[in-house]
Amino acid sequence: MNEATPKSIIRVRGLRKVYRTGNVEALRGVDLDVPRGQFLSIVGPSGSGKSTLFHIIGGLTPPTSGEVIVAGRNVSDVGDSGRTQLRRKFVSFVFQKFNLLPNLTARDNIRTALFIAGLPARHFDLYLGNILDLLGISTRLDHKPSELSGGEQQRVAIARALATRPTILLADEPTGNLDSQNSLAVLNILRDLNDQLNQTILMITHNAEAAGFGHRILHMRDGMIVDPA
Amino acid sequence: MILKIVWENVRFRPARTLLSILLISFSVTSILTLVGMTRGFLDSSRQRNEGVGADILFRPKDSSILSSLNGAPLSEKFVDQLAKEPHVVAATGVTNQLIGGAFDSVAGIDQASFTRLSGPFLFLQGHELEKPDDIILDQYYANQRHIRLGDKINVLNHQWNVVGIVEPGKLAHLFVQMPRLQELIGSTGRVSQIWLKLDDPRNTEGVIDQLRSKYKDYPMYSMKDLESLYSVDNVPLLKYFTDTVLVSSVLFGFIVVALSMYMAVLQRTREIGILKSLGASKGFVIGIILAEACLLGIGGTVAGISLSFATRWILNTLTPASFPQSIVVIWWPRAGMIAVGGAVLGSLFPGLLAARQDPIEALAYE
Numbered sequence: 001m002n003e004a005t006p007k008s009i010i011r012v013r014g015l016r017k018v019y020r021t022g023n024v025e026a027l028r029g030v031d032l033d034v035p036r037g038q039f040l041s042i043v044g045p046s047g048s049g050k051s052t053l054f055h056i057i058g059g060l061t062p063p064t065s066g067e068v069i070v071a072g073r074n075v076s077d078v079g080d081s082g083r084t085q086l087r088r089k090f091v092s093f094v095f096q097k098f099n100l101l102p103n104l105t106a107r108d109n110i111r112t113a114l115f116i117a118g119l120p121a122r123h124f125d126l127y128l129g130n131i132l133d134l135l136g137i138s139t140r141l142d143h144k145p146s147e148l149s150g151g152e153q154q155r156v157a158i159a160r161a162l163a164t165r166p167t168i169l170l171a172d173e174p175t176g177n178l179d180s181q182n183s184l185a186v187l188n189i190l191r192d193l194n195d196q197l198n199q200t201i202l203m204i205t206h207n208a209e210a211a212g213f214g215h216r217i218l219h220m221r222d223g224m225i226v227d228p229a
Numbered sequence: 230m231i232l233k234i235v236w237e238n239v240r241f242r243p244a245r246t247l248l249s250i251l252l253i254s255f256s257v258t259s260i261l262t263l264v265g266m267t268r269g270f271l272d273s274s275r276q277r278n279e280g281v282g283a284d285i286l287f288r289p290k291d292s293s294i295l296s297s298l299n300g301a302p303l304s305e306k307f308v309d310q311l312a313k314e315p316h317v318v319a320a321t322g323v324t325n326q327l328i329g330g331a332f333d334s335v336a337g338i339d340q341a342s343f344t345r346l347s348g349p350f351l352f353l354q355g356h357e358l359e360k361p362d363d364i365i366l367d368q369y370y371a372n373q374r375h376i377r378l379g380d381k382i383n384v385l386n387h388q389w390n391v392v393g394i395v396e397p398g399k400l401a402h403l404f405v406q407m408p409r410l411q412e413l414i415g416s417t418g419r420v421s422q423i424w425l426k427l428d429d430p431r432n433t434e435g436v437i438d439q440l441r442s443k444y445k446d447y448p449m450y451s452m453k454d455l456e457s458l459y460s461v462d463n464v465p466l467l468k469y470f471t472d473t474v475l476v477s478s479v480l481f482g483f484i485v486v487a488l489s490m491y492m493a494v495l496q497r498t499r500e501i502g503i504l505k506s507l508g509a510s511k512g513f514v515i516g517i518i519l520a521e522a523c524l525l526g527i528g529g530t531v532a533g534i535s536l537s538f539a540t541r542w543i544l545n546t547l548t549p550a551s552f553p554q555s556i557v558v559i560w561w562p563r564a565g566m567i568a569v570g571g572a573v574l575g576s577l578f579p580g581l582l583a584a585r586q587d588p589i590e591a592l593a594y595e
Contacts, residue, residue, distance in 0.1 A: 055589055058506075060506065060588050060589050061587070061588075061589055080511075081510070084505070084508055084509075084510050084511075085508070086508075087505075087506060087507065087508040088507070088508025088509075089508070092507075093506050095506075095592070099499070099502075099503045099506065099592060100503075101234075101500055101503055101504075102241065102500070103237040103238055103240070103241030103500075104233075104234065104237055108230075108233060108234075108237070111230060112230060112234065112504075112507065113507050115230035115231075116504070116507045116508050116509050116513065117507075117508060160507075164508075
């Protein structure tokens with residue numbers, strides 16, 4: 001079985017991705033190592049391939065070639081069900097558009113993630129109490145997304161992502177739809193989570209200031225990492 | 230949790246949910262109404278036959294349960310012959326003729342012998358048949374056609390004078406004197422069926438055996454036999470009609486649910502993407518779609534059953550003579566299974582589509 005290096009929770013070698021539609025080569029040989037507990041920011045212009053890299057590491061789409069090992073699992077070798085398992089157990093997403101289920105309350109959004117991950121409902125109370133306090137949404141759990149502000153929705157999305165205790169948290173422009181005050185709050189939360197829980201975080205952003213919250217910043221352009229640190 | 234998600238899904242879009250339930254309920258209602266009308270027609274016929282007060286029905290050769298509504302192939306002389314049989318205390322011949330529209334028919338009777346057998350009509354208005362062109366209607370028919378005492382009505386291209394309106398429940402909805410009806414349909418001296426009353430109903434089987442040995446090939450039934458014949462299975466035309474409409478209703482329900490669920494899947498593309506990003510399997514997504522279809526099917530069944538009471542009220546108010554509708558409870562679970570089954574089958578394809586959706590494309594869906 002392929003393993004990431006003992007310290008690497010993500011190991012990428014020679015990753016290529018070609019979209020059949022339009023024959024676009026989105027990734028052209030990416031190499032990357034992410035140690036456990038690192039907060040990595042990936043920046044780059046639109047079309048640089050950062051979202052594609054994010055989607056492949058998160059198991060949302062398969063690579064065309066290359067090796068991608070996430071939490072000890074070779075994403076290149078597994079099929080759709082293997083990628084579903086990866087999303088269910090090892091990685092969680094925070095999206096720019098929050099992507100909460102609009103018909104469920106914040107509490108039920110989080111419980112849905114627990115249910116899909118096969119975790120008991122009591123996990124909510126046992127594990128999430130501190131996180132909800134940290135996120136400042138303990139009193140907003142019985143509201144539906146439409147009743148929450150953008151900042152609150154993103155905090156719920158973060159709580160939902162952390163509920164299953166993922167190995168890796170993938171954040172795609174998490175502040176893209178927030179004002180500066182809420183953006184700062186969310187970035188501080190991500191950094192606190194990283195500091196206090198040793199949560200591995202990969203964050204994609206256009207914003208250089210936001211990228212500065214990470215331990216390490218990678219720049220991508222034309223499907224390649226241009227300044228690997 | 231799945232139930233919670235499904236329940237919140239159907240609550241979240243009440244207009245679509247209500248529309249789906251209503252469309253499914255149309256299938257259920259059409260099934261229950263059709264079955265109810267068939268049962269209502271047969272029950273009504275059975276009750277009116279029972280209302281004659283006879284013990285045995287004697288029919289022409291090769292006749293069926295419905296053919297007795299039309300034509301008069303049996304010689305009137307049989308009435309006198311049968312009246313002389315042992316244990317027979319009264320006999321009356323009846324000439325029936327369909328008058329167009331559904332199964333409405335007019336009965337030509339010999340009023341004296343008919344009354345001896347079944348007792349007098351219960352008149353709500355008017356009096357007995359006195360003249361050849363007199364006609365008596367039962368209350369259902371009079372109400373359905375808005376006919377009043379003293380009106381002149383056209384039946385079989387003949388003008389009749391309405392001289393009486395009676396309580397329903399005896400043989401037919403319209404009664405005229407037999408000779409005039411026989412003359413109009415070219416069957417002078419002939420009847421459609423003969424009703425016999427015995428001295429004791431317990432002699433029925435014995436008399437039938439005795440008559441069968443004498444009148445071979447002539448169908449004859451005790452009232453008990455007759456009752457068992459009044460089922461859909463014994464009326465090929467009704468069975469064919471019922472089956473056709475049932476299949477149509479199932480197909481209609483199937484298409485409705487499939488379209489409804491397809492729309493639901495389209496509307497929920499992004500949500501399905503979210504579930505998949507959380508690690509939801511294809512089975513989980515299909516499960517949610519199917520559970521929602523079941524819920525809509527159950528809702529449609531309940532609404533359909535309720536609406537069948539409304540159709541009964543409408544039919545029994547507007548057309549109590551031609552299209553009486555019964556509530557057939559035994560068909561509720563059947564109609565429910567058809568609705569839920571149709572809903573599940575109809576949502577399978579949209580469910581598979583949803584499960585196979587690319588999560589990235591689904592998440593990008595606006």
